Amino acid sequence: MTGNSYYYRKLHSLLGVIPIGAFLVEHLITNYAAFNQGHGGFIEGVEWLNSLPLVFALELFGIWLPLLYHGVYGLYVAYTARNNVTNYGYFRNQMFMLQRVTGVLTLLFIAWHVFETRVQVALGNVTHEELGVRMHEIATQPWAFALYCIGIIAATFHFCNGMWSFLVSWGITIGPRAQRVSSYVWMVAFVVMAVMFILSLSAFLDPQFQDTSVLTKS
Amino acid sequence: MAEAVADKKNVRFIITRQDSADSPSYTEEFEVPYRPNMNVISALMEIQRTPVNANGKKTTPVCWESNCLEEVCGACSMVINGKPRQACSALVDHLEQPIRVAPMKTFPVVRDLVINRERMFSALKRVKAWIPIDGTYDLGPGPRMAETKRQWAYELSKCMTCGVCLESCPNVNDKTSFIGPAAISQVRLFNTHPTGEMNKDERLETLMEDGGIEGCGNSQNCVRSCPKGIPLTTSIAAINADTTKHLFKKWLSF
Ligand code: SF4
Ligand code: FES
Numbered sequence: 447m448t449g450n451s452y453y454y455r456k457l458h459s460l461l462g463v464i465p466i467g468a469f470l471v472e473h474l475i476t477n478y479a480a481f482n483q484g485h486g487g488f489i490e491g492v493e494w495l496n497s498l499p500l501v502f503a504l505e506l507f508g509i510w511l512p513l514l515y516h517g518v519y520g521l522y523v524a525y526t527a528r529n530n531v532t533n534y535g536y537f538r539n540q541m542f543m544l545q546r547v548t549g550v551l552t553l554l555f556i557a558w559h560v561f562e563t564r565v566q567v568a569l570g571n572v573t574h575e576e577l578g579v580r581m582h583e584i585a586t587q588p589w590a591f592a593l594y595c596i597g598i599i600a601a602t603f604h605f606c607n608g609m610w611s612f613l614v615s616w617g618i619t620i621g622p623r624a625q626r627v628s629s630y631v632w633m634v635a636f637v638v639m640a641v642m643f644i645l646s647l648s649a650f651l652d653p654q655f656q657d658t659s660v661l662t663k664s
Numbered sequence: 665m666a667e668a669v670a671d672k673k674n675v676r677f678i679i680t681r682q683d684s685a686d687s688p689s690y691t692e693e694f695e696v697p698y699r700p701n702m703n704v705i706s707a708l709m710e711i712q713r714t715p716v717n718a719n720g721k722k723t724t725p726v727c728w729e730s731n732c733l734e735e736v737c738g739a740c741s742m743v744i745n746g747k748p749r750q751a752c753s754a755l756v757d758h759l760e761q762p763i764r765v766a767p768m769k770t771f772p773v774v775r776d777l778v779i780n781r782e783r784m785f786s787a788l789k790r791v792k793a794w795i796p797i798d799g800t801y802d803l804g805p806g807p808r809m810a811e812t813k814r815q816w817a818y819e820l821s822k823c824m825t826c827g828v829c830l831e832s833c834p835n836v837n838d839k840t841s842f843i844g845p846a847a848i849s850q851v852r853l854f855n856t857h858p859t860g861e862m863n864k865d866e867r868l869e870t871l872m873e874d875g876g877i878e879g880c881g882n883s884q885n886c887v888r889s890c891p892k893g894i895p896l897t898t899s900i901a902a903i904n905a906d907t908t909k910h911l912f913k914k915w916l917s918f
Binding site for chain 2: 545
């Protein structure tokens with residue numbers, strides 16, 4: 447590697463929170479609309495997002511490029527670790543290992559998920575209004591549902607535990623007590639986010655997502 | 665634990681050996697007569713006196729390094745029953761048998777249990793872990809250190825460069841150039857000192873280069889392993905804060 451790895455790693459850390467982490471939270475809010483507002487609410491969220499000005503630039507610079515950088519550099523970071531949990535089974539060391547494992551899982555999951563949704567929209571196979579129907583098709587296949595659950599758990603864990611590390615790496619939580627409190631906070635955040643995402647995913651099982659006719663009615 | 669020692673007469677050792685720096689490693693077993701209060705070093709001394717392995721075959725004596733014999737020099741660090749620690753303070757009565765002894769392979773192995781900790785000393789040179797007071801004339805006394813600071817800084821000064829924290833760290837390995845926790849904690853120590861503080865930025869800048877503080881992945885094994893109980897992860901996080909501040913200061917002062 448040429449250049450200064452300090453800046454590479456800092457950029458990797460920053461992009462994981464802004465914009466990627468922020469997008470994950472936004473994504474959760476939009477999807478949760480499927481759970482508490484049904485098909486109409488979900489599509490409203492999708493359309494609001496797509497009505498933002500310069501949406502293509504936002505997607506490119508706000509999601510795709512940061513994701514690509516975080517993913518590729520993250521693979522390098524994961525590759526350079528020599529995990530040793532068998533000898534040092536401490537809590538933080540296990541989190542260290544899981545952070546790397548969930549990072550790889552999340553990358554695979556995102557690639558697949560983006561292919562099934564955003565790429566299909568780009569190819570013209572699906573319209574924005576049909577995304578709820580698309581998700582219904584995916585969620586009703588038991589194997590896809592199971593894989594989505596794994597992907598969701600990996601992604602939310604990676605985000606929450608990553609936030610814990612971010613706060614240490616930027617020197618915000620310094621002492622052992624601050625770091626312990628931060629562990630609890632992010633563990634709760636992980637459970638809440640994972641449950642909310644899985645509820646949203648289950649919401650797509652509902653027959654109201656079978657076609658877009660409910661949208662025209664409302 | 666003492667009950668677990670079935671045979672009080674003999675202590676069994678499984679030692680990972682290596683004849684030279686680049687020859688393959690192998691294990692050899694030894695039976696050492698038990699003596700009360702013996703430690704791993706005294707067992708190794710016994711093997712040195714009678715270099716016969718557990719099969720009764722004559723062998724070369726096992727090489728190791730030790731010096732102070734009171735856990736302050738760090739020379740006798742090795743992996744004992746899976747954990748890196750000092751052999752001189754590893755009491756046989758407190759260890760599960762057979763006792764497995766191996767070199768700290770994060771460092772180049774010279775022979776048997778002898779390793780080369782050179783990288784730790786060059787790391788200290790790299791971060792300038794000293795206080796420059798030399799001049800062409802008497803500079804007079806420096807500023808005083810506040811007692812409240814001195815108390816926690818003293819804890820950091822207990823580091824004996826033993827290498828245990830580097831051995832336990834998953835990010836200090838052949839694939840990275842990470843400087844390791846010990847040197848980062850020393851930067852905090854010397855940056856805290858009122859005279860050392862005058863060269864604060866230089867030390868921070870060396871940690872903001874390849875192999876610097878970014879190599880830390882927060883596994884926190886170091887703080888769990890340090891025999892001196894040095895708050896390494898607090899030091900790393902504090903230096904994270906200082907390097908972050910330094911980063912923004914540099915950008916804003918363009
Ligand atoms: S910080 Fe602790 S474990 Fe690391 S070298 Fe110093 S004394 Fe050894
Ligand atoms: S001989 Fe000095 S620490 Fe063991």
